[in-house]
Amino acid sequence: MIRINKNKRKFFFVTFLFLFMISGCGSSNDEAASSSDPEAIRESQISELENSDLIGNVDAYAAIQGVIAEGPAPAAAKVFIIENDESVEEGAGEKYVYSPLYLDFPAELQAKTDAEMNVLVKLRSYYMQTATYSNDGKAYTRYVQITILDRAAGTIIHQETLIGSAPFSIGEKESSGYGYVADYQVLDTILAFFGYAEK
Template identity: 75%
Template sequence: MTRINKHQTKFFFIMMSLLLFIFSGCGSPSKESDSALDSEAIRESRISELENSDLVGNVDAYAAIEGMLAEGPAPTPAKVFIIENDESVEGDAGEKYVYSRHYLDLPEELQAKSDAEMNVLVKLRQYYMETGTYSNEGIAYTRYVQITILDRAAGTIIHQETMIGSAPFSISEGESAGYGYVPEYQVLEKILEFFGYAEE
């Protein structure tokens, strides 16, 4: 009888320990998961606000802005908006621009909140160029990203450079093309660098 009670007691303590482990965190979302969900919800809210703003409403007008090249610093404080060419548009239809998601990754103090506030426009033009061929006659393409930063009030291009992607990757015998890329995070880093935000 005593032996049975010991087994029952041991079983009871094991079950209680297991239940405590589950309810103490294993069975509920972690703080990291909650934080990630909160960040995603905030981002989605910002996207919704942006897409209903006059910034997005004026993208076509921003795409037409040109300026004389006059390298110099950004106005202070800089309030920035970023647009990029829409690569889904066929070449024959002409170039079309949309707002860039890089805008959402800018520090809060750099983000223009309205057309009236925006004094710096960043235009990204992204494209591929044929840069070689493979032994199977496949074509090698390299990615280019042209960054143009305009002082809206002065009507000048205060910075312009082109980032060149990595060498095109090798391809298998059955593939017809290989591509070299410019990582998106490097484009953002290059923009931030101009505004004095050094990489941490």
């Protein structure tokens, strides 16, 4: 009887160890999976950004101006990107927010704090009417102005405007059509300035 009890205890102990090891491996596998999951990585980046002082200073960054003095990016550039908030109604004044393109920047270029940020990229997007359709509908083209500022020097070291595609065709009952500038075009243009060739 005693031998049976000992065997039972040994069996339960071994089973417990086995289950513990499996659960431990499972959690590490879950962590590894989440660390390679693009959505999880982006959520982590957004959380880190929202906890930094960069977000709180967006209004101050929007007010930064500079004298145009085209030149290279400073050594060891640490960049933050803001863009005008297009949801703000016309006539209410421009409002800026951080640009999601910042999250697509190489990690070595991303500023993590206000003190670290030495290059500011300001994006200003807008539409202009560029044509009229046969049904008198209006055709609009998108423009994205890119302004890159050397924060320490107080100068605009690069500025250019990307012009969108030709407005798309519209149906007879539609009143307007739009041409666009893709986000990847804006990102590639900015990265090219910092010496990152298009892939």
